[in-house]
Amino acid sequence: MSTTLELRDVTKTYADTVVIDAINLTVNAGECVAILGPSGVGKSTILRLIAGLDEPTAGSVRLGETTIDTQPAEERGVGLMFQQPLLFPHLDAIDNVAFSARAAGKSRRQAREHAQKYLDLVQLGGYAHRRSTELSGGQAQRVALARALAAQPRVLLLDEPFSALDPQLRAEMHSLLRTIRRELNPTVLLVTHDQHEASVLADRIAILLDSRLAQVAAPHEIYSRPASLEVHRMMGGLNVIPGDHDGTYHHSSMGRLEVPTCEENTPSTLVFRHESVTVTPPPGDVTAQITEITHIGARQRLTLRANNTTLHADTPPTTSVAVGDTVGLHIPLDARHTIRTTP
Numbered sequence: 001m002s003t004t005l006e007l008r009d010v011t012k013t014y015a016d017t018v019v020i021d022a023i024n025l026t027v028n029a030g031e032c033v034a035i036l037g038p039s040g041v042g043k044s045t046i047l048r049l050i051a052g053l054d055e056p057t058a059g060s061v062r063l064g065e066t067t068i069d070t071q072p073a074e075e076r077g078v079g080l081m082f083q084q085p086l087l088f089p090h091l092d093a094i095d096n097v098a099f100s101a102r103a104a105g106k107s108r109r110q111a112r113e114h115a116q117k118y119l120d121l122v123q124l125g126g127y128a129h130r131r132s133t134e135l136s137g138g139q140a141q142r143v144a145l146a147r148a149l150a151a152q153p154r155v156l157l158l159d160e161p162f163s164a165l166d167p168q169l170r171a172e173m174h175s176l177l178r179t180i181r182r183e184l185n186p187t188v189l190l191v192t193h194d195q196h197e198a199s200v201l202a203d204r205i206a207i208l209l210d211s212r213l214a215q216v217a218a219p220h221e222i223y224s225r226p227a228s229l230e231v232h233r234m235m236g237g238l239n240v241i242p243g244d245h246d247g248t249y250h251h252s253s254m255g256r257l258e259v260p261t262c263e264e265n266t267p268s269t270l271v272f273r274h275e276s277v278t279v280t281p282p283p284g285d286v287t288a289q290i291t292e293i294t295h296i297g298a299r300q301r302l303t304l305r306a307n308n309t310t311l312h313a314d315t316p317p318t319t320s321v322a323v324g325d326t327v328g329l330h331i332p333l334d335a336r337h338t339i340r341t342t343p
Contacts, residue, residue: 002029002030002154002155002185002186002187003029003063003064003154003155003187004026004027004028004029004062004063004064004187005026005027005050005061005062005063005155005187005189006025006026006027006061006062006063007023007024007025007026007046007049007050007059007060007061007062008024008059008060008061008062009022009023009024009058009059009060010022010023010024010046010049010056010058010059010060010061011023011056011057011058011059012042012045012049012054012056012057013057018211019042019045019211020042020045020046020049020056020211021211021212022058022059022212023046023059023212023213024213025206025213025216027155027187027188027189028187029187030181030185030186030187031187031188031203031204032181032187032188032189032190032201032202032203033188033189033190033202033203033204033205033206033216034190034191034192034197034198034201034202034204034205034206035189035190035191035192035206035208036192036193036194036195036198036205036206036207036208036234037193037207037208037209037234038193038209038234039193041208041209041210041211042208042211043159043191043192043193043208044159044160044191046189046191046208047080047157047159047189047191049061050076050078050155050157050189051073051076051078051080051157052068052071052072052073052074052076052078053073053080055069056069063076063077063078063154063155064154076154077153077154077155078153078154078155078156078157079148079149079151079153079155079156079157080148080157080159081144081145081148081156081157081158081159081161082144082159082160082161083159083160083161083163083164084164085132085137085140085141085143085144086144087132087135087140087143087144087147088132089131089132089133091131091132092128092129092130092131092132093119093124093127093128093129093130093131093132093135093143094112094115094116094119094128094129095112095115096132096143096144096147097115097118097119097143097146097147097150098111098112098114098115098150099147100147100150100151101114101115101150112128114150115128115146115150116128117150118146118147118149118150119143119146121146121149121180121183121184122142122143122145122146122149122176122180123142123176124139124142124143124146127139127143137164137165137169138165138169138172138173141161141162141165141169141173142173142176144161145161145173145176145177145180149180149184149186153186154187155186155187155188155189156186156187156188156189157188157189157191158188158189158190158191159191160191160192160193161173162174162197163192163193163194170197174197174200174201177201178201190202195234195235195236198219199219199223202219203218204216204217204218204219205217205218205219205222207222207231207234207235209230209231209234214227214228214230214231214234215227215228215231222235223235223237223273224273224334224335224337225337226271226337226339227339228339229269229271229339232271232339237271237273237274238274238312239270239271239272239273239274239277239311239312240269240270240271241253241254241269241270241271241309241311242267242269242341243267243268243269243270244266244267244268245259245266245268245338250268250270250336250338252270252309253307253308253309254286254306254307254309254311255286255306255307257270257285257286257331257336258333258336259333259336259337259338260333260334260336260337261338266340266341267340267341267342268338268339268340268341269338269339269341270336270337270338271337271338271339272331272335272336272337273335274301274312274313274314275314276331276332276335277311277312277313277314277329277330277331277335278313278315278329278330279302279313279315279319279321279327279328279329279330280327280328280329280330281327281328282326282327282328283328284327284328284329284330285328285329285330285331286306286311286328286329286331287306287326287327287328287329288304288305288306288311288326288327288328288329289304289305289306289324289325289326289327290302290303290304290321290322290323290324290325290326290327291303291304291305291323292323293321293322293323295317296314298316298317299314299315299316299317300314300315300316300317300319301313301314301315302314302315302321304327304329306329311329313329
């Protein structure tokens with residue numbers, strides 16, 4: 001079912017507006033890659049170009065060894081699932097899922113037998129004869145996913161398919177997609193603006209900013225070794241400390257901190273994840289004063305000041321601290337990362 005998807009210098013312009021600029025991306029067979037970026041940056045355009053709903057201005061799209069730029073959409077072997085289920089309202093669940101098999105010439109009985117397997121896979125085997133109008137939002141999305149899979153696409157494209165669901169249903173769909181990946185091993189390209197969703201579902205994340213790919217890497221690398229300050233912020237990073245290097249240490253208004261690697265006498269910005277910071281008795285690696293405490297779910301986020309530098313740290317809610325306390329902060333060496341600053 002799976003095959004390699006490759007975009008080679010793919011560009012899309014509308015009039016004088018460059019929507020996608022020289023995108024190079026390979027999704028290996030059986031891999032899930034998430035394209036992550038803010039709204040309006042061109043993420044969905046990439047899926048439309050792959051699916052054949054639009055044509056690239058330049059570059060090419062390949063599936064396996066075949067360039068598919070000139071192939072009609074219906075012949076590409078690509079499944080596309082949108083944010084809205086877009087089920088046929090006059091058909092029940094099983095006939096929605098059986099649609100591709102019927103279009104391929106199978107009898108109604110054969111198509112329904114084929115469709116039932118995919119309804120079972122998405123855990124809706126008992127809902128075969130429910131009309132789409134009788135399904136909940138989460139159930140409709142499961143049927144839409146079953147319909148996309150029943151067409152047995154070479155590549156599955158997901159265009160923010162879970163963003164309209166509430167957090168519990170979204171978590172259930174994430175779990176379902178992981179199950180489908182284990183059982184069917186499809187090649188998946190997921191578009192999302194949710195960095196948590198990208199991190200929990202994808203083998204690699206492709207950060208799309210200003211119409212270009214800013215970084216493509218495994219989630220843990222994107223988190224801990226962002227290629228730019230924009231990537232760091234896109235992944236929810238909060239700690240950004242301007243300064244410079246002397247070859248071993250990063251110097252800033254916060255003080256001096258050793259960093260794993262750096263170029264001598266180079267202006268740079270130190271970044272580290274707020275989740276990696278541990279609160280200790282002072283002095284720690286850095287001494288800071290707590291200025292604000294915000295409770296976020298099962299953790300509390302501290303806002304602190306170290307000289308003229310604002311810092312953030314996440315701690316368990318059981319950590320006994322108060323606004324005004326002076327504390328030490330331990331920042332593991334491997335959590336410290338510097339990004340060169342252009343003078």
